[in-house]
Amino acid sequence: MNKSVRVRFAPSPTGHLHIGNVRTAILNWLFARHSGGAFILRIEDTDIERSTKVSEESILEDLHWLTLDWDEGPEKGGAFGPYRQSERLDLYQHYAQQLIASTKAYYCFCTESELEAARDNAMAQGGGQVHYSGKCRSLTPAQQAEARAKGIAPAIRFQVPAQAVSFTDLVKGELTFPENTFGDFVIVRSGGLPTYNFAAVIDDHLMNISHVIRGDDHVSNTPKQKLLYEAFGWDVPAFCHIPMILGEDRSRLSKRHGATSLDQFAEKGYLPEAIINFLSLLSWSSESGEEVLTIARLIKEFSFARINNSAAVFDTTKLNWMNGVYIRKLDPEQLVHRTAPFLRQAGYTLPDNDTLKALLVLLQESVEYLEQYVEKTAFFFGERIHLTDGAAIAMSQSEASEKVYWSFLRQLENVEDFTPGIFRDIMKTVNQETGVMGKDLWMPIRIALTGAMHGPDLPKLAALLGKERVRQMVLHIVE
Ligand code: GLU
DSSP, rough: OOOEEEEEEEEOOOSSOOHHHHHHHHHHHHHHHHTTEEEEBBBOOHHHHHHHHHHHHHHHHHHHHTTOOBBBBBTBBTOOOBBGHHHHHHHHHEEEEEEEESEEEEEOOOOOOHHHHHHHHHHHHOOOOOOOOTTTOOOHHHHHHHHHTTOOOEHHHHOOSSSSSEEEEEEEETHHHOSSSOOOEEEEEEOEEEEEEEEHHHHHTTTTTOEEEEEEEGGGGGGHHHHHHHHOOOOEEEEEEEEEOOOOTSSSSOOOGSBBHHHHHHHHOOHHHHHHHHHHHTTTTOOOOOOOOOHHHHHOOOOOGBOSSEEEOHHHHHHHHHHHHHHHHHOHHHHHHHHHHHHHTTTTTOOHHHHHHHHHHHHHGGGGTTHHHHHHTTHHHSSSOOOOOHHHHHHHHHSHHHHHHHHHHHHTTTSSSSOHHHHHHHHHHHHHHHHHHHHHHHHHHHHHHHSSSSSSSSSHHHHHHOHEEEEEEEEHHHO
């Protein structure tokens, strides 16, 4: 059977998009684009206590920011909608009834407290995994009517056949779950809402999903889902479970490792193209061994065979390096466009476009994420330089530096405008006049203009500041 590729990203809108989910979305999208298939976005919002519209909106916003476009789903529509599970509840009911009619599922009237007591009891008897006893499997219609009369709203449980379940995972290979790995599980809760395993199967089938690509925290759900497909007599999609992402201490990536949701990375000025590249490489590698890969190449080279079967460590240093590479690839126009919001948010009044462009380009080499521009351009936007670095303070106060500053100020009297060339000429004259050379000549001026001992090209920077501001800054430090 040669089914066309249809994959889905199916987030539950219970918070911001976590970096692990982002990676799942990216791999699905890359595979869809690689194979000319469809990428479907489905919102799994049947957990009504935890799902919110705000989360759904933020997920869509995050996907837009990443530039992952979907072919069917919210905002887009499509032939297999609706794409929000809360709008498909009648479908789940319909299919649950079908399983009841074929005695593959049954009503369960056990209350939460009865189930808990049964679990406690079984634990006390011998511990281990405790499954549902199957108590309601064979209730007679009369017993069911009696329970209903008591006002108990039943759940619907799937009757798990006594058999082992195997499937071939595209990354993990053949996986087998022995008989009795789990008991009869709930497919529709007593309130009428489907459980994740049930709704996902119904939707993946009705939406013609060919490949289910998701995090390997779902591996233990897959045998349950496979049994459901078989109970309906439906084709089973291919499964691919991607290994989880670990923090640098090799524990599961979580909030205590720092930023873990996509919006936090966006707020710091990571670029979507860098995030896509970086997260793709967390589970996959190019045959060429190259690491900086355009989206076009990621799409072209995607293959399940190159997905790693071991957990990946989220290395922030590497992400920062890679983001820096992408920042340096931005042309000046793009650089301004993407950085301006960060500067405005810092309260800076932006200069004309050409000056801003020159300023940002000057610092482009040294920035790993755009938010760093706020601090790195503080000398330009601030009123005054505040020296905080002890070595810089000492240097600015040395005898040689004093000589340099006063000589420099005198030279400024002789020039009208200020270009990198004029600045260099001035420095030459200061050298001749004071006898101070090299680092001792340049560093005091750098400190006066930026407050730091390292930074971008000084003549260019001085030209950007302009003669009058340079004069003020040097005066400020000697006075
Ligand atoms: N809503 C599930 C989740 O966010 C989807 C899992 C799946 O892809 O089947 O984890």
